[in-house]
Amino acid sequence: MTNFGAKILNNAISALKAQQAVIATAGNNIANVNTPGYSRRVAHLETQVGSESTGAINVGNGVRVSGVRRVADAFLERLLRSALSEKGASETENQFLQRIENLFNLTGERNTIGSALSGFFSALNDLSVNPSSIELRTNVIERAEDLISSIKETWNTLAALQTEADQRLATEIQTVNSLTSQIADLNGRIRIREAGGVEASDERDQRDRLMQQLAEKVGFSAVEVNDGTVTITLSNGFPLVVGESARSLEVTTSPSFSSGTLPPSLSGQILSYVVYDYDAGAGSAHIDLTQVLQGQSGTIGGLLSLRGYADPADTGALQANGTIVEVAKRVEALTRALLTDFNQTYLGPDRDPGTAGHQASSGDLDGNTPDVFGLFDFDYNGVKDVDGDFYPTGADLNALLASGAVDNFSSLLKVSFSDPRRFAAARDVSGGPPAAPIFAPGDASNITNPNNGLLRLQNTQLALSAGSFSLTATPEEGYNQLVGYVGNLKSASDINVAIQSDNFNTASNRRDEVSAVSLDEEFSSLIMYQKAYQASARMIRLADELLQQVVQLL
Amino acid sequence: MRISENQLVRQLLSDIGRNRQSYNKYSQELSSGYAVVEPGDSKFSSTIAQYRQMMARIQGHETRINAVSGLLSFQDNIMSQVSDLLVRAKELATQAANETVGAEVRAQMAEEIFAIRDHLINLANSRYQGKYIYGGLDDDDPPYDIVGNFAVPADGKETEVYRYDDTAADPGAALTRNVAVADDVTVTVNTPGNQIFDNSIIALEKLGRALKGYSTSLDSGTKLPDGTERAYNLPGEMSLQTQAIQECITALESARQNDIMPERVSLGARLRRLDTASSLLKLTKDDAESVLNSLQNADYATAATNLSQAQVALQASYTVSQRVLNMNILDYL
Numbered sequence: 001m002t003n004f005g006a007k008i009l010n011n012a013i014s015a016l017k018a019q020q021a022v023i024a025t026a027g028n029n030i031a032n033v034n035t036p037g038y039s040r041r042v043a044h045l046e047t048q049v050g051s052e053s054t055g056a057i058n059v060g061n062g063v064r065v066s067g068v069r070r071v072a073d074a075f076l077e078r079l080l081r082s083a084l085s086e087k088g089a090s091e092t093e094n095q096f097l098q099r100i101e102n103l104f105n106l107t108g109e110r111n112t113i114g115s116a117l118s119g120f121f122s123a124l125n126d127l128s129v130n131p132s133s134i135e136l137r138t139n140v141i142e143r144a145e146d147l148i149s150s151i152k153e154t155w156n157t158l159a160a161l162q163t164e165a166d167q168r169l170a171t172e173i174q175t176v177n178s179l180t181s182q183i184a185d186l187n188g189r190i191r192i193r194e195a196g197g198v199e200a201s202d203e204r205d206q207r208d209r210l211m212q213q214l215a216e217k218v219g220f221s222a223v224e225v226n227d228g229t230v231t232i233t234l235s236n237g238f239p240l241v242v243g244e245s246a247r248s249l250e251v252t253t254s255p256s257f258s259s260g261t262l263p264p265s266l267s268g269q270i271l272s273y274v275v276y277d278y279d280a281g282a283g284s285a286h287i288d289l290t291q292v293l294q295g296q297s298g299t300i301g302g303l304l305s306l307r308g309y310a311d312p313a314d315t316g317a318l319q320a321n322g323t324i325v326e327v328a329k330r331v332e333a334l335t336r337a338l339l340t341d342f343n344q345t346y347l348g349p350d351r352d353p354g355t356a357g358h359q360a361s362s363g364d365l366d367g368n369t370p371d372v373f374g375l376f377d378f379d380y381n382g383v384k385d386v387d388g389d390f391y392p393t394g395a396d397l398n399a400l401l402a403s404g405a406v407d408n409f410s411s412l413l414k415v416s417f418s419d420p421r422r423f424a425a426a427r428d429v430s431g432g433p434p435a436a437p438i439f440a441p442g443d444a445s446n447i448t449n450p451n452n453g454l455l456r457l458q459n460t461q462l463a464l465s466a467g468s469f470s471l472t473a474t475p476e477e478g479y480n481q482l483v484g485y486v487g488n489l490k491s492a493s494d495i496n497v498a499i500q501s502d503n504f505n506t507a508s509n510r511r512d513e514v515s516a517v518s519l520d521e522e523f524s525s526l527i528m529y530q531k532a533y534q535a536s537a538r539m540i541r542l543a544d545e546l547l548q549q550v551v552q553l554l
Numbered sequence: 555m556r557i558s559e560n561q562l563v564r565q566l567l568s569d570i571g572r573n574r575q576s577y578n579k580y581s582q583e584l585s586s587g588y589a590v591v592e593p594g595d596s597k598f599s600s601t602i603a604q605y606r607q608m609m610a611r612i613q614g615h616e617t618r619i620n621a622v623s624g625l626l627s628f629q630d631n632i633m634s635q636v637s638d639l640l641v642r643a644k645e646l647a648t649q650a651a652n653e654t655v656g657a658e659v660r661a662q663m664a665e666e667i668f669a670i671r672d673h674l675i676n677l678a679n680s681r682y683q684g685k686y687i688y689g690g691l692d693d694d695d696p697p698y699d700i701v702g703n704f705a706v707p708a709d710g711k712e713t714e715v716y717r718y719d720d721t722a723a724d725p726g727a728a729l730t731r732n733v734a735v736a737d738d739v740t741v742t743v744n745t746p747g748n749q750i751f752d753n754s755i756i757a758l759e760k761l762g763r764a765l766k767g768y769s770t771s772l773d774s775g776t777k778l779p780d781g782t783e784r785a786y787n788l789p790g791e792m793s794l795q796t797q798a799i800q801e802c803i804t805a806l807e808s809a810r811q812n813d814i815m816p817e818r819v820s821l822g823a824r825l826r827r828l829d830t831a832s833s834l835l836k837l838t839k840d841d842a843e844s845v846l847n848s849l850q851n852a853d854y855a856t857a858a859t860n861l862s863q864a865q866v867a868l869q870a871s872y873t874v875s876q877r878v879l880n881m882n883i884l885d886y887l
Contacts, residue, residue, distance in 0.1 A: 033559055101592040106602050106850060108609070118607045122614030128733045129621045129743065132685055132693055429691070429725050440726020442685065442693030448732050448740070455734060476607045480600040483593050490594025505568055509561050516558030523883045 005547055007059060012539035014062030018045055019533040021065040026522045026529070033522075037209030039070040039515040041201060070201040074224065076511045077208055081215035081222075083507035085297035087500040088216040092302030093323070094497045096161055097490045100327055103154045104483045113154055113334065114479045116147040121458045124447050127425060128455070131444035132365055137420035144375065144415045151335055155410035158328045159266035165307035165324070166271055170251040172217050172300050173274055179214045180232065180246035183207055187229035188244035194228040219297035236292045238276065249289065250277050263314035266328050266408060271310055271320065274300075288312075316407035318467030323489060325467075328410075330482040332466035335410040336401065337475055341462050342454070343374025348427055349452045362424040362446040363439030370416075370424050378412035407467075566875040573868040580861035583852040590850045598849050605846045611737070612839045616832070619735050623828045625682055625743055626821055632677050632687075633750075633818045639677075640754055640810045643670050647761055647803045653796055657767060657788045660795070664765035668711040671758040675716050678751040688747030691726030695719070697747040698755070704763065704770065705783045712766045715779060716755055718748035736831040741824050750813050752777065757805035764798035 025043040032038040043065050050061035105112055123143035127136040186207040193200035207230070211222060214232070220240060222230045232241040240247055253262065253270040265271045274293055278285030294304035308322020318329050347370060348361030360369040400406060417423075426443035430436060447454045457475065464471045464478045471478060583589050593599035649655065650663050678688050679696040689697035696719070703713040720727035728748075732740040756777060760770040767788055773780040786795050 097594070098592075101594050104593050104599075104603075105591065106593060106595075106599060106606065107588055107591055108606050114603050114607060115610065118610035118614075122610060122617075125614055125618060125734055126621070128731070129618060129625070130683060130685060131731070133683060426691075426726075429729060438725040440691035440724075440729060442689065442691040442731060442744075443726055443729065444731055444733075448734060450740075459737075476604070480603045480607075483603040484600030487593030487596065487599035490592070491597065494594060501568075505564065508564060512558045512561045512564075513556050516560040518556055518558045520883045521556070523887060527887065 004059070005543060005550075007061075008539060008543040008546070011060065011062035012536045012543060014048055014064060015536035015539070016533060018063045018065050019529045019536060021068070022529045023526060023533070025068055026526050029517045029522050030519065033517040033519060037205050037212065038517070039072040039201070039205055039208070040517045041068050041070055043068045067199070068201070069199055070204060071515055072204070072208065073511070073514050076507070076514060077211075078222070080504075080507040080511045081212055082219065082297070083500070083504040084212055084215040085219035085301075087504045088299040089219075089297040089302035089305075090493065090496045090500040092299045093306055094490075094493045096165065096306045096324070097486075097493050099161060100158065100324070101486050101490045103157055104486050106483070111146060111150050113147070113150045113331070114476065114483065116143070116150040117334075117476055117479060119143045120147045121455065124454055127423075128444040128448045131425040131447070132441045134420050137365070137423050137425075140423055141415060141418060141420055147338075148376070148413045148415060151331060151410050151413060154331050155266070155328065155335075155408065158324050158331070159408075159411065162266050162271075162307050162322075162324045162328075163269065165303045166265065166269075169274070169300060169303045169307065170272060172303065173249050173251050176214065176217050176240075176300070177246070177248040179210050179217070180240045181248065183210050183214070183230070183232065184241050184244050184246035186210070187241065190228045191244070200228070215298065217298050218293060218300045234289065234292055235296060236289075238287065238289060238292065247276055250275050261315075262312055263310040263319060264317050264407070265310075265320075266317045266325070267411075268317075268408065271307065273312075316404045316467070318407045319404075326469070327482070327486060329467045329469040330464075330471075330478070330485065332408070332410050333464035333469055333471065334475060334478050334482075335413055336466055337462050337464055337478070338376045338413070339374070339378065339409060340401075341457060341460075343376055345452060345454055345457055346370070346375045346424065346446065348424075348446065360424070361428040361437055363426045363428070363437060364424045365421040365426075365441055367426075367439045367441075368422075369437060370422075375416055375423075377414050377416040378406075378409050379414060562878060566871070566878060570868070570871045570875065573864060573871050577861070577864040577868050580857050580864050583857045584854065584861060587852055588850060589852040589857070596849065602846065602850050605842050605849070608842045609839070609846065612835050612842065615734075615736050615835055616839075618733060619828050619832050619835070622733055622735055622741055622743055623825060625687075626741075626825050626828070628680075628682050629687060629744075630818065630821045630825070632680055633814055633821060636674060636677055636751075636754070637810060637814050637818070639670050639674055640806055640814065643667055643758060643761065644803055644806045644810075647799055647806065650765055651796055651799045651803065653792060657792070657795075660765040660799075661767065664712065664762045667758060667762040667765060671716075671755065671762060674751065674754060674758065678747050678755075687744055688750065689719070689724075689727055690744070690746040691729045691731060692719070692724040695724065697727065698751070702778060704768070704779045705781045706768055706785055707766075710766075712759075712763045712768060715759065717778065718746075718752055720746075720748065735828060736835055739827065739831045741827060745817060745820075750817050753805065753809035753813055757802050757809055761799065761802035761806070764795055764802060767795065769794070769798065 022043045022045065025041050029040050032040075044067050045063050046066045048061035048064045050058065103112065104114075108115060120140075120143040123136070123140045127133070127140050130136055186203050190200045190203045190207065193203065211230070211232075214220065218234070220232050220234055222232050224230045229243050230241065231239060231243070233239045238247075240249075251272045251274055253272050262270045273288055274290045275286040275288055278287070290304065290309050293300050294309050295301065304322070306323045308320035308325040310317075310320035314320065318325060318332060346362060363369055406412070425446050426439040426441070427445040427449060428437035429440055429443065430438040445453060450456065459474055461472050461474060462478075464473060464475075471481060473481060590596040590599065590602060593603075596602065646663050646666060650660050655663075675698050678698045680687050685693040686695065686697055687693070689695070698716045699719050700714050701717040701719075702715045704715060707713055718727065728746050730742045730744055730746065733743050734740050756772065763770045763783075767786050769784050769786060771780045771782045772778065786792075788795065
C-alpha cells in the first residue's frame with residue numbers, strides 16, 4: 001500500500017531542492033557572465049527512480065539533479081586556440097614590420113638611404129661644375145656622410161629590432177614555462193577530482209583559459225586522455241605538458257650543442273636559442289627547439305620568424321634566416337657596393353685592388369693620390385685597422401668579404417676623410433704610366449669620365465650582394481627593390497592581420513555561442529524555475545491540507 | 555543561434571574599431587596630403603621611390619643648368635668685351651697705318667694699344683667664383699703671365715711678353731671640363747685661354763711695338779721672342795714700320811674672326827643647349843610630378859567623401875552599440 005500523502009510531500013521536497021539547485025546554477029552563471037574563459041553550467045534534472053514493489057501503483061518519485069555540467073565543445077576550443085596562435089604571430093610580425101617600414105618613408109621629407117643616394121650623386125655632379133671649389137667639395141663630403149648615416153641608422157634600427165625580438169622571446173618563453181607548469185598542476189587536480197566521478201568544471205575552465213593564453217604564445221596540439229589530463233605537444237612531438245609534469249624551456253646563448261663559437265646577430269651579440277635541458281644544466285644534453293618554434297604560430301613563432309634562426313655552425317649574422325635579416329642583407333648589399341664599386345671607381349681605372357700598394361690614378365686638390373682605402377672606409381676593430389694599411393698589407397676587401405669575418409659593414413661604414421681638399425676629383429693627365437701621375441686642380445674627370453667616372457655608377461648595373469641575397473641593379477634600383485620588398489611584406493602582413501583577427505572573432509563567437517552566458521537565457525530560466533519552486537512549495541501546503549482533512553476526521 | 559553577452563560586446567567593439575580605423579586613415583590622408591607615406595601603404599611603393607629619385611635628379615640637373623648657364627653667360631660677356639677691344643685696336647691701327655701720321659703720334663698711339671693689351675690680359679685672367687676660367691683645368695693660378703722680355707728696348711711696356719701658362723709644372727692647361735646637365739647631355743664649360751687669346755695678344759704686342767718703333771720677331775714654334783728684335787731706323791724705315799702695322803691689322807682681324815667670334819658662337823650654342831635641356835627637364839619633371847601625384851598624393855575629393863562616409867559609419871556603429879547594449883531583459887521582467 002502506497003502512502004500517497006508522504007509521496008506528495010517527498011516529491012515536493014525533492015522538487016524544491018532540485019529547483020534551488022537550478023536557480024543556484026543560473027546564479028553562478030550570471031555571476032560569471034564576464035569571466036574570461038567561463039563556460040556556462042547547466043544543471044541536469046532527471047526523475048528520481050523509486051523502489052516500489054512490483055504491481056504497486058507508481059506515481060513517480062519526484063525529481064533529482066543528476067549533475068551540473070559545463071557546456072564546452074573541445075573542437076571549438078581547439079579552433080579558438082589555433083585562431084589565437086595565428087593572431088598572435090601575425091600581430092607580432094605586423095608590429096615589427098611597421099617599425100621597419102618607417103625607415104623607408106616615401107614622402108621625401110625624411111632622410112632615407114634613397115634620398116641620400118640621390119643627394120650624394122647630385123653633389124658629385126655639382127662639384128663637376130667647379131671642382132676646385134671648397135664649398136662644393138665640402139658638400140660632397142657632407143652628402144657622403146648623410147648617405148652613411150642613413151645606412152647606419154637603418155642598419156642599427158634593424159639590429160635593435162632583432163635584439164628586441166630576441167629579448168621578447170626570452171620573456172615569452174618564461175610565460176610559456178609558467179603557463180605549462182600551471183596547466184600541469186591543473187591536470188593533477190582535475191585527475192584527482194574526476195576520479196570521484198564529479199566533473200572538475202572550475203579547474204577545466206581555468207585550464208582552457210590557460211591553454212588559450214599558451215596558444216597566443218605558441219601553437220601546439222593538445223590531446224585529452226582518459227583520466228581528464230591533457231597532453232600538450234609541439235609540432236615535432238616534443239611534449240610540453242604530460243600529465244602532471246611540465247617541461248620548462250630555457251633561453252640560452254651558450255648551449256652545449258655548439259662546438260664553441262656561435263654566429264653573431266646584426267648587432268654583434270649572439271641570438272639566443274630555445275632549448276630543453278635534459279640534465280638541468282649539468283652539461284651535455286640539450287634539445288634545440290628554436291627551429292621547431294620558428295615554424296609554429298603564436299607570438300614566439302612570429303618573433304622567431306622576424307628575428308631569424310642561425311645554425312650554430314654559421315659564422316656570420318647574414319647567414320641567419322628571418323625577415324629582419326632579409327631586409328638587413330639588402331641594406332648591406334648597398335653598403336658593399338659603396339666599399340667595392342664606389343671605392344674602386346674613386347681610385348681610378350688604373351687601380352688594381354688585387355695588387356698591394358698599387359698606385360691610384362685619381363688625385364685630390366693638392367695633387368696627391370688617395371692614401372686611404374678609398375672614399376668610403378670602415379672601422380674594423382679586428383685584427384687589422386683598415387685605415388691606410390689595408391691595401392698595402394696585401395689583404396684586400398674581397399678577401400675580407402669572402403672570409404665572412406665581417407657581416408656588418410653597414411654599421412662600421414665611415415667617410416675616409418673630412419678635409420674637403422682630399423676629395424679626389426681629378427684623374428691622371430700625364431698619359432704615362434700611373435706610377436707618376438699628374439693632376440690638374442680644375443679637373444673633374446674622376447667624376448665625369450663617361451666611361452668610368454663616379455657619376456656613371458648612378459646608371460651602372462652593379463652586382464649587389466650580401467649573404468644569400470644578390471641582385472644586379474643600379475644602386476638606386478637596389479634601394480627601390482628594397483622599398484618594394486618591405487612594402488610587400490608589410491601590406492601582406494596587414495592583410496594577414498585583418499584575416500586572422502576576423503578568424504579570431506569568428507572562432508570566439510562560435511565558442512561563445514555554445515559556452516558563454518546569455519543573460520536572457522539565465523533570467524528566463526530563473527523565472528521558470530522560480531515558478532516551479534513556488535508550485536512545489538504550494539504542493540507541500542496541499543499535502544499539509546490533505547493531512548489536516550484526515551486529522552479532522554478523527 | 556545563441557547570442558551571448560560576450561558575443562554582442564565583441565562584435566560591437568570590433569565593428570567600432572574597424573570604422574575608427576578607416577575614419578583615422580582618411581582623416582590622416584586629408585591632413586597630410588599623402589595617401590602613401592610608407593612602403594606598405596601601396597603596391598607601387600618601389601615605383602614611387604623611383605620617381606622620387608627621378609625628381610631629385612631633375613632638381614639637381616636644374617641647379618646645375620643654372621650654375622653652368624651663369625658661367626657661360628659670364629664668358630659670353632667677356633668675349634663681347636674682347637671683341638670690342640679688338641675692334642678699337644684695329645681702328646687705331648688703321649689710323650696709324652696712314653703714313654701722314656708721324657712717328658711721334660704713332661708712339662703715342664702705342665700707349666693706348668698697350669692699355670688695350672693689358673685690359674685683354676685682365677679679361678683672359680678673369681675669375682668666376684674665385685677660379686680662373688681660361689686656365690684649362692689649371693684654374694688656381696692666372697693663365698697669362700709675363701714670361702719674358704723682347705731684346706729691345708731695355709725696359710717699358712713694349713718689352714713685356716705675356717704668354718699662356720701651359721708648362722709642365724701646371725698640368726691640365728690644355729684640357730677642358732664637361733658637366734652633365736641632364737641624363738646624356740654634357741656641356742663643355744671652359745675653353746683653354748690660349749685657343750682664344752694667344753693670337754690677339756701677340757698681334758697687340760706686335761702692334762704696340764711697331765707703333766713704338768720696334769720690330770718683333772717670334773719663334774714660330776713657341777711664339778716667344780727669338781732675340782732678333784731691333785729698333786726701326788726712322789724715318790728711313792717708315793715703310794717697314796707701316797708694313798708691320800698693316801700686318802697687325804690683318805692679324806687682329808683674323809684673331810677676332812677666327813678665335814673670338816667662333817668662341818662666342820660656341821658659347822651661344824652651348825647656352826641654347828642648356829635651354830633645350832632645361833625645357834626637356836621641365837617636361838620630364840611635369841610628367842614625374844603627375845605620376846607621383848597620382849601614385850602617392852591624396853585625392854582630396856575622394857578622401858573627403860570617404861571621410862564623411864567613414865564618419866557616418868562610425869556614428870552609426872556608436873548609435874547601434876548604445877541601443878543594443880541598453881536592451882536588457884530585466885527591463886521587461
